[in-house]
Amino acid sequence: MSQAEPNRDNVPDPAILGRIRIVLVGAQHPGNIGAAARAMKVMGLSDLALVAPERYPDAEATARASGADDLLMAAAVHDTLDSAIADCALAIGTSARSRRTEWPLIDARNAALRAVEQATAGNDARVAIVFGRERSGLLNEELDRCQLHLQVPTNPDYSSLNLAAAVQVVAYELRVATGFGIAATTTPHEPVAAGDMEGLYQHLHEVLVASGFLDPQKPRILMRRLRRLFSRAAPDRIEMNILRGMLRSLDPRGETNRRRS
Ligand code: SAH
Numbered sequence: 001m002s003q004a005e006p007n008r009d010n011v012p013d014p015a016i017l018g019r020i021r022i023v024l025v026g027a028q029h030p031g032n033i034g035a036a037a038r039a040m041k042v043m044g045l046s047d048l049a050l051v052a053p054e055r056y057p058d059a060e061a062t063a064r065a066s067g068a069d070d071l072l073m074a075a076a077v078h079d080t081l082d083s084a085i086a087d088c089a090l091a092i093g094t095s096a097r098s099r100r101t102e103w104p105l106i107d108a109r110n111a112a113l114r115a116v117e118q119a120t121a122g123n124d125a126r127v128a129i130v131f132g133r134e135r136s137g138l139l140n141e142e143l144d145r146c147q148l149h150l151q152v153p154t155n156p157d158y159s160s161l162n163l164a165a166a167v168q169v170v171a172y173e174l175r176v177a178t179g180f181g182i183a184a185t186t187t188p189h190e191p192v193a194a195g196d197m198e199g200l201y202q203h204l205h206e207v208l209v210a211s212g213f214l215d216p217q218k219p220r221i222l223m224r225r226l227r228r229l230f231s232r233a234a235p236d237r238i239e240m241n242i243l244r245g246m247l248r249s250l251d252p253r254g255e256t257n258r259r260r261s
Helices: 014-018 030-042 059-065 069-073 108-119 163-180 194-211 222-233 237-250
Strands: 020-025 047-051 076-078 088-094 105-107 126-131 148-151
Touching: 014 020, 014 108, 014 163, 020 030, 020 108, 020 163, 030 047, 030 059, 030 069, 030 163, 059 069, 088 108, 105 108, 108 126, 108 148, 108 163, 126 163, 194 222, 194 237
Parallel strands: 020 047, 020 126, 047 076, 088 126, 088 148, 105 148
Antiparallel strands: none
């Protein structure tokens, strides 16, 4: 599918995620490589690049990938970061620490929006999100290769996510930014018209008076409060039928005096 196609139906395009590469630089624990592959696959990402991994391939990586081993086996292995991102129009470095140097800092959500924007831009260029070593993160020289510096906002006293967990957070944001968020599902709500509401208030008034709850000589603002309550609820046809049915059945005047409405 061509990325230049406008998205007419607002249907998210999975090919966008296909153009976003996750780059793990110097990963030390094969388990993290496997878990990162799994984190990617559940979010629809598929392009994994490994720069000088300490141990790869490795049985522990395959075990932790748990079903994402296809993605793991397809990973490209590079000697340098430069080679892993050579075809990328945008590289976003990730770090738990804010360093003093002046890289433009961006949170995961906004970084994901930028990545998706670039991946939708219409050329075939890729986007890379670059992750660092478990012990020491990315070197400054590696962050220099990145145009943006992504930080997942975390507890300042304990800011470092596990590598695969960081990949998971970013992969999730990429998926949502691509348009795969689940809109809150609400059933269509069609409130009844004003005339029906007036019918309810009249019926309510009669039954409240008949029951003795409302003294017509001293009505105070009871009906106004009830109007406020029911207009906030904005009942639909079915709810209105229930309310009217309840009033009929609670009416102390008995069957013969009950309104026919
Ligand atoms: N001690 C290292 C921690 C590295 S954690 C450091 O301070 O940089 C391994 C990798 O996970 C990091 O290089 C980064 O790519 C990612 N990561 C961990 N926590 C993160 C956070 N809060 N925001 C962005 N990336 C994070």
